[in-house]
Amino acid sequence: EGQLLESGGGLVQPGGSLRLSCTASGFRFSTYAINWVRQAPGKGLEWVSEISGSSAEIYYPDSVKGRFTISRDNSKNTVYLEITRLRAEDTATYYCVRQVLRVFDIWGQGTMVIVSP
Amino acid sequence: DIQIAQSPSSVSASVGDRVTMTCRASQGLSNWLAWYQQKPGKAPKLLLHYTSTLHTGVPSRFSGSGSGSTFTLTINSLQPEDFATYYCQQSNSFPLTFGGGTKVDIK
Numbered sequence: 001e002g003q004l005l006e007s008g009g010g011l012v013q014p015g016g017s018l019r020l021s022c023t024a025s026g027f028r029f030s031t032y033a034i035n036w037v038r039q040a041p042g043k044g045l046e047w048v049s050e051i052s053g054s055s056a057e058i059y060y061p062d063s064v065k066g067r068f069t070i071s072r073d074n075s076k077n078t079v080y081l082e083i084t085r086l087r088a089e090d091t092a093t094y095y096c097v098r099q100v101l102r103v104f105d106i107w108g109q110g111t112m113v114i115v116s117p
Numbered sequence: 118d119i120q121i122a123q124s125p126s127s128v129s130a131s132v133g134d135r136v137t138m139t140c141r142a143s144q145g146l147s148n149w150l151a152w153y154q155q156k157p158g159k160a161p162k163l164l165l166h167y168t169s170t171l172h173t174g175v176p177s178r179f180s181g182s183g184s185g186s187t188f189t190l191t192i193n194s195l196q197p198e199d200f201a202t203y204y205c206q207q208s209n210s211f212p213l214t215f216g217g218g219t220k221v222d223i224k
Binding site (some may be wrong): 047062095102 | 208
């Protein structure tokens with residue numbers, strides 16, 4: 001079974017930027033869409049982006065469009081999420097998730113982003 | 118956007134109980150509804166997809182049903198390891214959305 005490992009989280013000042021990485025292993029990475037889902041402390045799950053295996057299709061909810069950019073490098077089995085103009089409400093654990101047949105079947109352990117002065 | 122109302126937000130139950138929770142979407146989902154289980158400090162895990170299809174390795178005490186815009190997750194004979202928070206999620210259309218969660222705790 002495959003695995004996903006996120007990295008790049010940390011403490012960032014409001015207005016700053018951050019790039020999260022998600023490295024996959026154990027499956028044919030380039031054939032799967034990858035998503036990012038975040039969870040604010042004590043709150044529910046929020047989907048924030050999806051990229052298809054070929055990068056041809058990319059989706060965001062309106063709530064993050066213009067500030068979040070998802071990309072991938074299939075030669076490195078890695079997906080990236082760049083977040084700019086960070087706000088306090090972006091504070092959350094960010095999960096990288098594999099999607100198959102519209103289902104989130106493999107989740108990473110998450111990386112925490114804290115936006116604070 | 119499709120909104121999902123998940124109820125109840127919490128339920129107290131005992132080992133051996135049957136627990137049911139519901140998700141009501143603001144429009145029909147064509148059965149594209151999945152359920153996830155999350156324990157504190159851990160990532161969610163897929164339980165069921167396409168309304169009622171059990172994910173590999175998930176015990177048969179978990180079952181899903183529903184159609185249109187109303188869906189149900191049932192846990193038969195609750196086990197100690199089932200105390201967790203459960204989320205439904207629709208993948209019928211973008212943006213993908215989750216229900217607010219149902220926390221199952223010990224009575």
